[in-house]
Amino acid sequence: xxxxxxxxxxxxxxxxxxxxxxxxxxxxxxxxxxxxxxxxxxxxxxxxxxxxxxxxxxxxxxxxxxxxxxxxxxxxxxxxxxxxxxxxxxxxxxxxxxxxxxxxxxxxxxx
Amino acid sequence: xxxxxxxxxxxxxxxxxxxxxxxxxxxxxxxxxxxxxxxxxxxxxxxxxxxxxxxxxxxxxxxxxxxxxxxxxxxxxxxxxxxxxxxxxxxxxxxxxxxxxxxxxxxxxxxxxxxx
Numbered sequence: 340x341x342x343x344x345x346x347x348x349x350x351x352x353x354x355x356x357x358x359x360x361x362x363x364x365x366x367x368x369x370x371x372x373x374x375x376x377x378x379x380x381x382x383x384x385x386x387x388x389x390x391x392x393x394x395x396x397x398x399x400x401x402x403x404x405x406x407x408x409x410x411x412x413x414x415x416x417x418x419x420x421x422x423x424x425x426x427x428x429x430x431x432x433x434x435x436x437x438x439x440x441x442x443x444x445x446x447x448x449x450x
Numbered sequence: 451x452x453x454x455x456x457x458x459x460x461x462x463x464x465x466x467x468x469x470x471x472x473x474x475x476x477x478x479x480x481x482x483x484x485x486x487x488x489x490x491x492x493x494x495x496x497x498x499x500x501x502x503x504x505x506x507x508x509x510x511x512x513x514x515x516x517x518x519x520x521x522x523x524x525x526x527x528x529x530x531x532x533x534x535x536x537x538x539x540x541x542x543x544x545x546x547x548x549x550x551x552x553x554x555x556x557x558x559x560x561x562x563x564x565x566x
Contacts, residue, residue: 343493372553379558380488380538380558380559381556381558381559382494382540382556382559383556384553384554384555387553395553429493429494431494433552437482437499437501437544438484438496438499439496439554440496441486441493441494441495442493443492443493444491444492444493
């Protein structure tokens with residue numbers, strides 16, 4: 340049983356396209372997150388949702404729009420993709436303020 | 451606001467040698483601290499956590515870390531390195547981000563290589 344899963348694992352697309360990444364957790368957690376890991380491995384939080392409500396939005400371009408249909412799912416939609424969006428995107432989940440559990444990541448390559 | 455500094459972006463040790471990965475934090479309140487490990491092309495796996503209980507924390511795979519408030523440090527150690535320990539290691543601090551919500555702030559990571 341995969342605790343936090345993401346699809347797809349790899350995503351190659353052209354500039355200007357719109358794409359989505361899906362995340363699901365089966366841990367019963369109430370908070371989910373999206374992180375971006377750049378080419379230097381630096382991890383930065385993008386968004387956080389608690390019980391389907393957006394609670395953290397860290398100066399991310401409006402082209403990125405998270406959507407949480409329920410507590411177990413948090414999707415990330417990206418409009419008008421740019422070269423600089425190429426990165427690995429990680430979904431994570433947690434219960435209250437403690438440790439976060441990460442998905443396997445989605446490697447996005449924009450050409 | 452909290453921050454994390456990992457000293458040394460790359461640490462190289464011989465198999466069987468002591469592993470020491472350094473982490474210093476900055477936090478205005480008592481912190482929750484974590485070490486995560488990332489193997490190539492994988493997600494992050496929690497190694498251990500400090501949540502204001504015992505200052506010496508034991509984690510998985512023989513790793514441990516000691517919280518030292520006076521030094522604002524949370525260094526990760528393992529007595530004897532194994533080839534399978536080669537990975538990227540991230541120190542992180544959890545702090546409030548508005549209201550009662552928390553977020554993780556990560557250090558820049560330390561790549562550990564283990565030589566045979």
